[in-house]
Amino acid sequence: MSTATATATASAPAAIAPLRQDAGVIGLVGLAHMISHFSQLLLAPLFPWLKADLNASYTELGFLMTVFFVVSCSVQAASGFLVDRMGPRPILFGGLALVGLAAFGFALSPNYWAMAACSVLAGIGNGVFHPVDYTLLNRKVSAPRLGHAYSFHGITGSLGWALAPALLVPLAIAFGWRTALAGAGTLAYGVLFVLWLNRRRLTLPAATVPAPARAGAHPAEGSFDFLRIPAVWMCFFFFFFYAVVLSVIQAFAPEAARQLHGVPVALAGMCLTVYMVCSAGGMVLGGFLAADPKRCEKVVAAGFGVAALIALSIGFGPVPALAVPALFGAMGFASGIAAPSRDLLVKRSSPENATGRVYGVVYSGLDIGQALSPLLFGTLMDHHQYQGVWLGLVVFQSILIASAFNVRRVRRTVLAPA
Incomplete structure (x- = not known):
């Protein structure tokens, strides 16, 4: 190559x-x-x-x-x-x-x-x-x-x-x-x-499994040179912010909504389940939208944009307690629509012979975000800053929109086999 x-x-x-x-x-x-x-x-x-x-x-x-x-x-x-x-x-x-x-x-x-x-x-x-x-x-x-x-x-x-x-x-x-x-x-x-x-x-077919350089070969680039591709790091930070959003929704958002709107405990306990089920439904529709790679950034922006507006309404609007699980479902559906296009962003940023390495680095941002998010949002919960939790969620959802478009702007390179 x-x-x-x-x-x-x-x-x-x-x-x-x-x-x-x-x-x-x-x-x-x-x-x-x-x-x-x-x-x-x-x-x-x-x-x-x-x-x-x-x-x-x-x-x-x-x-x-x-x-x-x-x-x-x-x-x-x-x-x-x-x-x-x-x-x-x-x-x-x-x-x-x-x-x-x-x-x-x-x-x-x-x-x-x-x-x-x-x-x-x-x-x-x-x-x-x-x-x-x-x-x-x-x-x-x-x-x-x-x-x-x-x-x-x-x-x-x-x-x-x-x-x-x-x-x-x-x-x-x-x-x-x-x-x-x-x-x-x-x-x-x-x-x-x-x-x-x-x-x-x-x-995998034998030809698609990259092998170590053969004797006498002198590749111009090494195994770590994919780290110089700006799009890889843009994707890494995108998934870091995505993990923060997901961690807040899984760990803190239902309780914060319960405290803000007087949601019964049993109903608050349903919020995450409703979110996940509706997110899966959104992914089905998102799979069709991701068929056209040219619009993946727009799909991501639209999905997380709608989710951010819903989060803003839950955190600061006069929402009836019985409506909170439904709003969680709508937020999950909107986020789910963006998910397949989100993954397509990474694929478009990956040199074909460095797929595993790129996805390994990019998706490590998920684990880092899930490890660090509780430190910030747990402190807000301990200080009863429930609206602060929802405002932080909106901020990170907005950052996701900007990150998606930044991925498109950077130049990608093709690497020699590792």
Whole structure:
């Protein structure tokens, strides 16, 4: 491949593959992505049980989540290099195996520090999924179907978040938290078994798996030169801000809305579920809109713009308590519409031979944002600044709009194989 700089092109199949072939890849990748999001909520739904049995505070239990995301961030950036060198399939299988092992480790942990060690293991497993998933989708799915592939990928992630409490809490009530976590481990290994049975669908053609430079080759650029591409860093910061928005909605927005508008506790508890379900619906529509790459920035801006206006109305408007869950749903739908086009922004910024590395670095911004966001917004909640929480959410949603258009303005380059 030429080492001269040029406009990066999408690494898509030259011809449209049969629908069944593309659907198989999309389905398997989505199944793995569901387990990634499921693993992020292995512990949080079980905090009431863990607090009593481990004699730990909520701060200490929250630290287990911080450990998870810090490790996941570090691994996500590094795993992209492994994906580009070894191909995505072995990295994916390793990640799923580690997530399952961590779940069984949680179930057998005798004390808090054993749980912390398992959080490290779970973070390592979770850190591989985005570089793997997007490498497989970008390399194996036909270009006209990529928008739908990104849409389905986002939907399965939301389903993974929804599945964790739906599975773990009933098991914990019926059999205890250790059995619940053992069930989570069984699920992870069950998915690994399904993917192993269909492993041929997850193999890249030999020519598309970049290999180390052969003897006598003198590549002009190295493995880290993709970091000089401004669009990569614009995408990184875009996903950092996106993670802040998502973290606020998941952790603080329902309670802040409850305090502002007198929403009943049961109704406030529905807000996040409504948001996630409607977000998944928005992703379906967003998949069609992402079919035209030329308008992806406009779709992102429109989606987050509407979401920001809704957030502003919740934070500062005279909203009836019964209307709050519906507004959460509308905000989720608008954000979901933007999601497939958001992923397309990264694809357009990725040199075709550095897909894993780019997605590893870019999506590490998600973990960093989710690790840092509670420090700011948790302080606002502690000081009863509930309107401040919603104002901060609007500010970060607005930053997302500007970031999307900035990605388009920067020049991309093509790298030599690493």
